[in-house]
Amino acid sequence: MADSLSLKSLFSSDGALSKVFTGFKQREEQLTMAEAIEDVIESEESICIEAGTGTGKTFGYLVPALKAWHQQDKKVILSTGTKNLQDQLYYRDLPNMRKALGVSPKIALLKGRNNYLCLYRMEQSLDSGQFQSRSMADTLVKVKSWSRQTQSGDLTQCSDLADGDALWPYVTSTNDNCLGVECPDYADCYVAKARQKATSADVVVVNHHLLLADMVLKDDGFGELLPDADMVVVDEAHQLTDIAHSFYGQRLTSRQLMEVCRDTELEALTTAKDDRQLSVSVRRVEGAVNEVRLSLGEAGQKVNWQLIASPELQQKLKELEKELLALCERLERHASRSKGLDSCHRRCEESLQSLSLFNSSFDNSEQTKSYEAVRWVETYRNGFAILETPLNVSESFARSRKEHAATSWIFTSATMTQADDFSLFKQELGLEQAKELILPSPFDYEHQAILHIPRSLPDPRDRAYISTWQKEILPLVESNPGGTFVLFTSYAALNKVKELWQEQLSGKELFAQGDLPKNELIERFREAGDAVLLATSSFWEGVDVKGEALSLVIIDKLPFSAPDEPLIEAKIQAARKAGKNPFFDIQIPQAIIALKQGAGRLIRDYSDKGVLVLCDPRLIANRYGQKFLKSLPPMKRTRDKAVVLEFLQSLSLDSDNKDADNG
Numbered sequence: 001m002a003d004s005l006s007l008k009s010l011f012s013s014d015g016a017l018s019k020v021f022t023g024f025k026q027r028e029e030q031l032t033m034a035e036a037i038e039d040v041i042e043s044e045e046s047i048c049i050e051a052g053t054g055t056g057k058t059f060g061y062l063v064p065a066l067k068a069w070h071q072q073d074k075k076v077i078l079s080t081g082t083k084n085l086q087d088q089l090y091y092r093d094l095p096n097m098r099k100a101l102g103v104s105p106k107i108a109l110l111k112g113r114n115n116y117l118c119l120y121r122m123e124q125s126l127d128s129g130q131f132q133s134r135s136m137a138d139t140l141v142k143v144k145s146w147s148r149q150t151q152s153g154d155l156t157q158c159s160d161l162a163d164g165d166a167l168w169p170y171v172t173s174t175n176d177n178c179l180g181v182e183c184p185d186y187a188d189c190y191v192a193k194a195r196q197k198a199t200s201a202d203v204v205v206v207n208h209h210l211l212l213a214d215m216v217l218k219d220d221g222f223g224e225l226l227p228d229a230d231m232v233v234v235d236e237a238h239q240l241t242d243i244a245h246s247f248y249g250q251r252l253t254s255r256q257l258m259e260v261c262r263d264t265e266l267e268a269l270t271t272a273k274d275d276r277q278l279s280v281s282v283r284r285v286e287g288a289v290n291e292v293r294l295s296l297g298e299a300g301q302k303v304n305w306q307l308i309a310s311p312e313l314q315q316k317l318k319e320l321e322k323e324l325l326a327l328c329e330r331l332e333r334h335a336s337r338s339k340g341l342d343s344c345h346r347r348c349e350e351s352l353q354s355l356s357l358f359n360s361s362f363d364n365s366e367q368t369k370s371y372e373a374v375r376w377v378e379t380y381r382n383g384f385a386i387l388e389t390p391l392n393v394s395e396s397f398a399r400s401r402k403e404h405a406a407t408s409w410i411f412t413s414a415t416m417t418q419a420d421d422f423s424l425f426k427q428e429l430g431l432e433q434a435k436e437l438i439l440p441s442p443f444d445y446e447h448q449a450i451l452h453i454p455r456s457l458p459d460p461r462d463r464a465y466i467s468t469w470q471k472e473i474l475p476l477v478e479s480n481p482g483g484t485f486v487l488f489t490s491y492a493a494l495n496k497v498k499e500l501w502q503e504q505l506s507g508k509e510l511f512a513q514g515d516l517p518k519n520e521l522i523e524r525f526r527e528a529g530d531a532v533l534l535a536t537s538s539f540w541e542g543v544d545v546k547g548e549a550l551s552l553v554i555i556d557k558l559p560f561s562a563p564d565e566p567l568i569e570a571k572i573q574a575a576r577k578a579g580k581n582p583f584f585d586i587q588i589p590q591a592i593i594a595l596k597q598g599a600g601r602l603i604r605d606y607s608d609k610g611v612l613v614l615c616d617p618r619l620i621a622n623r624y625g626q627k628f629l630k631s632l633p634p635m636k637r638t639r640d641k642a643v644v645l646e647f648l649q650s651l652s653l654d655s656d657n658k659d660a661d662n663g
C-alpha cells in the first residue's frame with residue numbers, strides 16, 4: 001500500500017478494495033466509519049460506533065487498522081462475539097484485506113483453550129481405559145489419529161468429534177486443570193503454541209472472553225494472553241457488558257467440582273494407587289455434589305442465593321464443604337507425587353474457599369456486599385453454578401482499560417443505542433469520555449420493509465394473548481411466499497404455538513428450536529426457502545438468512561428481561577435505592593437493544609424485502625412504545641392486515657418474475 005493512499009481512494013468504487021472483493025459497493029457510511037477510526041487512532045482516543053446492518057463495519061475497521069499497522073507499526077487486537085465470526089475474520093476477511101491493501105502483517109487466531117486438543121489429557125484418558133461408553137472410546141481413538149495430522153490442534157476442525165460430544169472435557173483443558181509450563185507435553189502443546197503465535201503477531205483475532213481474560217490478567221499458567229497492542233477493536237460490542245459481569249464476578253460450578261474428582265481419579269490411577277481412601281473421598285464429594293443438585297429442584301432456574309437457602313439445602317451445602325475439606329486434606333498428602341495431583345490439590349483448595357465463602361453468608365445472614373454484588377444460583381439439567389456477580393462493572397472495566405497498553409479503543413455493533421442515545425452502553429462500561437458515531441443502514445427500509453403492529457390484540461398478560469395473536473398471524477405466515485421466523489420471549493409460548501401450528505399450518509415445513517443443532521436448523525430452514533422457524537433468544541442475534549428464504553419476522557412480545565432474574569432484580573433494587581426509575585433506566589433500554597437485534601434478522605441485503613410483525617400492543621398503548629419504535633430502522637408502518645397481505649403478494653410476484661427472467 002502506498003503510504004499516501006487515502007481512505008477515500010481505497011474505498012472508492014474503483015479503489016483497491018473493488019479489485020479484490022467481487023461486488024464491492026462504495027458506501028458513504030463505511031468510509032465515514034473508517035475515517036472516524038483513523039482519527040481516534042491518531043488522537044489516541046476511544047469511540048463507540050453504531051453501524052446499521054449493511055454498513056460493512058468489518059471493512060470499516062479493518063482498513064484503518066491495517067493502515068495504522070503499515071504506516072506506524074501499530075499492533076491490533078480484534079475481538080468478536082462468536083467463534084464463527086472469529087473464523088470468518090481470520091480465514092476470509094483478513095487474508096483478502098491483506099491482499100487488497102498489499103500489506104502483510106503477521107496475523108493470528110486465538111480461541112478459548114476449550115477449543116484446542118490437550119495432549120496431556122488425551123493421553124491420560126487413553127491410559128486410563130475408563131470410558132462411559134464404547135462410542136466414547138472409539139471417538140477418542142479417532143481424535144488420537146487426527147492429532148497426528150493437525151497443525152493447530154483446533155478440535156472444531158476434527159470431523160469425528162461432534163459439538164457437545166461427551167468426550168470434549170477428556171481431550172481439552174481448563175484454566176484449572178492445565179499444568180502449564182510444568183506439563184510434560186508443554187513443548188508440543190497446542191494452547192501454548194497458539195498463544196505464542198498470538199503474542200508475536202501484529203493482528204490477533206480473539207473473542208470477548210479472551211479479551212477480558214487478558215484484561216483481568218487471569219493467572220492460568222501461561223501469564224498474559226495477548227500482545228501489547230496499540231488498539232483494540234471490539235465488534236459485536238453490545239455483548240461485552242454481560243460477559244464483563246461474569247468476568248469480574250466469582251463462580252463455583254458443579255462441573256468444576258466433578259472435574260477435580262475425575263482428574264484426581266485419573267491421576268491416582270497412575271501415581272497414587274496405594275491410597276484407596278483417595279477414591280473413597282472422591283466418591284463422597286461426587287455424592288455430595290449430586291445431593292446439592294437434587295435439593296436445588298428444577299433445571300433452568302436462576303434464583304437469588306437467599307431465596308433458595310432452605311435449611312435442607314444449607315445442610316447439603318455444609319456437607320459438601322465437609323467432604324471437600326476431607327478430599328483436600330487427602331490430596332495434600334499426595335500433592336508432591338505428581339504435578340497432576342498437586343494441581344488437583346490446588347483446585348480443590350480453591351473450590352473449598354469459594355464454597356466456604358458462600359456458605360458463611362448463611363451464618364452471618366449478610367445478603368451480599370450490600371448492593372455491590374448479587375449472589376445467586378443457576379440450575380442446569382445435570383448441574384448447578386453458585387455465582388457472585390457485581391452489579392456494576394464500569395469501574396473495573398475502566399481500570400482494566402487504563403492498565404492495558406492500548407491507546408485507542410473502538411467499540412462497534414449494529415445495536416448499541418436507544419433512540420440514538422449511547423448513554424447506557426457508555427455508563428455500563430465506564431466509557432464516558434469515548435466519542436460517538438451513529439451510521440444508519442444504507443438499506444432502503446422505506447421500500448424494502450413494512451412494520452406491522454396488528455390491531456385489537458389483548459395485553460400480553462391476558463391469558464388469551466398467545467392463542468389470539470397466533471390466530472391473527474397465521475394467514476400472514478401462510479401467504480408469505482418466503483420463509484418466516486417467529487421469535488419468542490419464552491419457551492412456554494414457543495411450545496404452545498408449535499403445538500397449535502403442527503395441526504393448523506398448511507403447506508409449509510415447520511421447524512422449532514431444539515429440533516436440530518442450531519447451525520443445522522438454520523441450514524435446513526434456508527434450503528427450504530419458505531419454511532417457518534420458531535425460536536427463542538439465541539436466534540434473536542447472529543443469524544443471517546438473506547433473500548426470500550426469510551421475508552417475514554414475527555416477534556411475540558417486547559423482550560423485557562424477567563424482573564425476578566437475580567442480576568436484574570438486584571440492579572432494579574439498587575436503581576430504586578439511588579432514586580432512579582428502574583423500568584425506564586434499566587428494563588426499557590435493555591429490551592430496546594434486544595428488539596433491535598431481533599428486528600435486524602429481516603433485511604440483510606440491498607435486494608431483501610420483508611415484513612416485521614410486532615405483536616405486542618403495548619407499543620401503541622403505552623407511551624414508552626415510542627421509544628422502541630424510534631429505535632427501529634425507518635420502515636413503513638401499517639396496522640392494516642390487508643396492506644401486509646398485498647405486500648407479501650408482491651414478493652411472490654417479484655420471485656415469479658425473477659424465475660421467468662432466469663428461465
Ligand code: SF4
Nearest residue numbers: 118120178179183189
Ligand atoms: S500445557 Fe496444559 S493444555 Fe497443554 S498439553 Fe499440558 S495440560 Fe494440556
